[in-house]
Amino acid sequence: MSGFAAASPAPRPNGPGRDRAGSGAKVLNIGQVLERLRADFADITLSKIRYLEAEGLVEPARTSANYRKYSADDVARLRYVLHAQRERFLPLRVIKEELASLDREETPVHRPGPRAVPPHPAPTGLDAILGVERVRMSRRELLAAVGLDEEELADLERHGLVAPIAGGGYYDSDALLVARTVALLAGHGVQARHLRAARTVADREAGLIEAATAPLRGQRGSDNAGRQAETADELAALLVRLHAALLRSRLAAGRSS
Structure with a gap:
């Protein structure tokens, strides 16, 4: 397979050769899976892992008490899905088709993401600071990419943190970055409000x-x-740097007092 497969290990096919949980191999609970994936996918959450299971992308075995048991192959499938979403901007439907091909021991045709923008010059201004790609996502894709549910996304919109592109019903890279950042802040007890x-x-x-x-x-x-746009972007980047420097200075003063 291509270099993509090397970066995101392809799961072994279903069937006799597949290492299912419970066959004697080491299995992981969902919290352990989260920790393993977080090193490469910082915005992964428990709710997103559960969402991918609900969508049929991964099917972990269950204990008699109905707890999930993830095998090495299950973790590989999750890595494949997350990599395909992040690097190729593929919808889950297409990723699911690729996984089905792998399960049949076929080599899937890796299609470029439909919403990826052609290569552009090295980023400057805010793009250089934020490090985001140009994307356009549906509401469903945004929910899956960040691991939010409808209520959580509605809460972000209610507080003016995230909004779809005017007139399009799609979300851009800024909405994706804001949603991911807010999700990480929520892990520290900082809520949208x-x-x-x-x-x-x-x-x-x-x-x-x-x-x-x-x-x-x-x-x-x-x-x-x-x-005008270039000047505005330069000013915005300077204000971001100023804000970060002031915040760091304020935190340092608080620690020394």
């Missing part, structure tokens, strides 16, 4: 950038819009 201040600061800084770039709107030239 606690982050209203962050949204307010972002709105105020956006207003500051708009005011600073307003003079460019009146200038003539075919590339004026491009210069």
Whole structure:
């Protein structure tokens, strides 16, 4: 198989050769699986693992008490799914087809993700800081990528942290990054309602950038819009650096007091 398979081990097919939990091999509970995957997929959550099971991407065995028992092959399947989502932006339907091919001992045809944007120059400004790819995801795909349920995503939208692209019903890379970050914060007890201040600061800084770039709107030239966007991006990156430096300084002062 390709280098993709090397980065994301392909599960062995179903059938007599497959190492099912309970055959004597070491098995893992869902918490242990989470810890193993987290090293490569920082945003993985228990709810996402359960969601992938509900969608039929992995089928762990069960104990007599109905606890999940994950084999090495189950973990490999999860890695395959998560890698395909993150690197190729594939919907679960396509990933499931690829897994079915592997189960039949066939080599799946690796298709490029339908929403991946063609390669572009090295990122600058905010892209260089945030390190995000350009993506467009449906609501269902966003839920699966982050491991949220409908109620949790609705809570993010209610607090103004995440919103679909205007008029499109899709979510972009910023929505994905915000949702993933909020999910990680939730693991430390920080809930969406606690982050209203962050949204307010972002709105105020956006207003500051708009005011600073307003003079460019009146200038003539075919590339004026491009210069305005570039300047706005540069200012935004500077404000992010300023905010991070002030936050680090404040935390250091708190520790020394």
